[in-house]
Amino acid sequence: MQLYNTLSAKERATLLEQAGEDRLTLSFYQYAKIGNPELFRNHLFIKWDELNVLGRIYVANEGINAQLSVPAHNFGNFKEFLDGIYFLENVRLNIAVEHDLKSFLKLKVKVRNKIVADGLNDETFDVRNKGVHVAAETFNELIEDPNTVLVDMRNHYESEIGHFKNAVTPDVDTFRDSLDIIEEQLKDHKEDKKLVMYCTGGIRCEKASAYYKHKGFKNVFQLEGGIIEYTREVNEKGLENKFIGKNFVFDHRRGERITDDVIANCHQCGNPCDNHVNCENEACHLLFIQCDDCAKQMDNCCSTECQEVTKLPDEEQKALRAGTHNSNKIFKKGRSEKLKFKK
Structure with a gap:
């Protein structure tokens, strides 16, 4: 029984383009006591793989956290499946403001210690006693x-x-x-x-x-x-919107435009910009803000060092990435010393 992805992101992207079907990007979460997260994870993967659901889902003893995309024509079946799980019946689904055919390219359902890492080890703390x-x-x-x-x-x-x-x-x-x-x-x-x-x-x-x-x-x-x-x-x-700028989202879109205000700047030249990208150098993959002009000048890279790496043959790039991680800049989320205008 298949309980994992068999296609690469690139292969999946091609299939999505060929299918040309509308997809809904959405998210939901629920704190609940899950006795066997691994068994629940497998149950979700089997059913959602059948429905061509793609996304990133975390399951833990404390509940589930899901960001995913669903073919529009399968949404009814998807909702019926959720409602058949007692703690997910009528769970609120946050439908994206903007939809993208390729917001997710794989179905990843992972078991985690917690659905939101909090660093807490307090047994008297009950997450269900919410505000x-x-x-x-x-x-x-x-x-x-x-x-x-x-x-x-x-x-x-x-x-x-x-x-x-x-x-x-x-x-x-x-x-x-x-x-x-x-x-x-x-x-x-x-x-x-x-x-x-x-x-x-x-x-x-x-x-x-x-x-x-x-x-x-x-x-x-x-x-x-x-x-x-x-x-x-x-x-x-028709209420007053008190949010300004873009809402960062955790999929390939990286952001949803809420208002026309641009309150951030390009981390490389300092001009107004709020588009997050990942460095083209896969050994770096740093998340940062880059304008179109800098993207063109820097070949979608965060630094000249990374720019030089991307010009190497693929085999040489793979060799540089082999073994112990040679870069942890991916975890800095825009704080690299290479970025002149970082926050």
Whole structure:
């Protein structure tokens, strides 16, 4: 029985182009007690492979986190399958603002220790004891309250290209970094301030809201469905949009345009730009912001060193990548010393 991908990303991209069918990009998550994540993972892979679902899905004892794309004509069957799983019945599906045929090129269902890495080892912390979920209209009202502290629970490279007005945007590389930093910054306001949080689709805020309640914060709120659902609601209901810029997403699109505001800059020349790319040198693969002019001048690379590597024959490039990792810049997410205008 096939429980893994047999096609490369390139082969899959060709098949998607040939099929020419509409696909929906969406995401969902659910915290739940899963006794056997490996068995559940296999169940998901078998069914979703049949439906031609592609994406990146993490399963753990604490629940599931999924970003994926579904052929539009299979959406009904996909939803029926989810509703047949007791803890996923009527789960909120965050439908992307913009759809892309090749937002995902493979189906990857992986078992992880946690669906959101938090670095916590506190057995008394219950992620299900979450804060109050609020929809777009209530969220807009809350963040205008002078007694509210609005916090972006995403990482620096996400908030760099877009965020809510007047939000606290921690300069962190990972979610786990932000938990202690925010608690320390707001420790004197656990009872007198409303702590309102947001993230891409809600999963990080849900864990953070439970964590801060566990730490003694009395008034904890989170944006229901994150930026994705907020955008859908403000557009559907004609509400004021208080988000500016682009929403970073974790697929091949790397971002959804929410407003025309460009609040970031090219990391190489400093001109206004908010397009994330990955360095063309596969041994680097650094995520950074690059404008079209720099992309052309630098051959889609982050540095002249990487540019020289990409000019080598493929076999020589593979040899440079062999063995122990020769670069960890992929984890720096735009913080490479090679980038003159990084945040």
